[in-house]
Amino acid sequence: MTTHDIPPPPKGGAGALLPPDAGRDRPLFVVAAILVFLACIAALGARGAWQQAETWTSDLETSLTIQIRPVDERDIEADAQQAAEIISAIGGVDRAVARDRAYAEALVAPWLGEGNIPDDLPLPLLVDVRLESGAELAVSDLQTALDNAGLAASVDDHAQWAQAVRRAAGFARTLALALLTLLTGAAAAVVAFAARASLAARVDVIDALHLSGAEDRFIAALFQRRFFMLGLKSGTAGALIAVLVSVLVSSGGNSVDMAFFLPSWTMAPFELVMLGIAPLLAGATSALSARLAVATDLRGRW
Structure with missing residues (x-):
């Protein structure tokens, strides 16, 4: 055989030596895209839960409720208004709003049913209190001021629940990180299983490369480049599906119970960066595993 009889090397570099196999690559592409989609949903859901928990914590720490109990021969709505005026005059209080009976009936209606509340049923009235940012008030001082005014009132400090909300948010974040891992x-x-299967399916090509003097790292690099592209494509597909699901959930409003644990799309920088690097991380993970x-x-x- 002369040099003119030797066929030229295949064009296309690594892709020609290790061409894609649609029959084998398609199932791997689908599985990888699903995993990337689930990872993006977990990250978005964890972020939504964390943000909601932070909002709840802020609300709990800057608000409290005063309950005005009904007393015979006293006007409970006048007592609620008096309590609001007393609390508003205390330093560190932004505002205090006395709620009427209709508000109290609306709160108990889910349990008693609409129209099932007798007019003579004694219901406590509420006073919503909002504190100034950074203000620290002793609940005992507020209770003393109300007692001195002769009001049958009790102060419910919401801040006692803030730590429980923080623990729940921390658990949600830890769970999300574990799920991502x-x-x-x-x-x-x-990907490692697919790479080994691909290696076994192309053993003749690998043997030929090895006999031609190709080192193991050269052959491994062929698989690395091939699976990087496969991971990049599947990661892009999974991230785009996650965006679509997030947009659909966000457009559905907040009417769904526990909706804050579902992924939402707000075009925040964190979301853009996370979904932008998801395909690159998928490609890098696939390349390294292969x-x-x-x-x-x-x-x-x-």
Whole structure:
């Protein structure tokens, strides 16, 4: 055989030596896209839960409620208005609003039913108090001021629930991080399995490259580049589906119970950056998993 009889090297570089196989790549593409989608949803949901918890905590720490109990031969609505005036005069209080009986009936209506509340049913009235930002008031001082005015009132400090909300938010964030770790591990395992299957399916090409003097790292790099592109494409698809689901949930409003645990799309910088790097992380995870799996198999083969 002369030099003119030797076929030219395949064009396309690594892609020609290790061409894509749609039959084998399609299931891996779908699985990887689903994993990326679930990871994005988990991250968006955790962020939404954390933000909502921060809002709740802020509201709890800057508000409290005063309950005015009904007393015979006293005008409870006048007592509620008097309590609001007393509390408003205390330093550190932004405003105090006395609620009427209709407001109290609306609160108990879900349990008693609309129209089932007798007019003579004694209901306590509420005074909503909003504190100034950074103000610290002793509940005992507020209670003393109300007692001195002869009012049958009790102060409910919402701040006592703030720590419980913080713990719940911390648990949600930890759970989301654990879920992201599990999804990343699952994606790496799937890609490693697919890379080994691809190596076994192209063993003739690998043997030819090895006999031609190709080093293991060169062969591993072929698989690395191929699976990086596959991970990049599947990551892009999964991130786009996550955006679509988030937009649909956000456009549905807040009428759904527990909607703050669902992903929402607000075009915040965090969301844009996270969904923007999701395909790159998917590609990098796929490339690293494929390279390590192929390199391990090649060391055992020769």
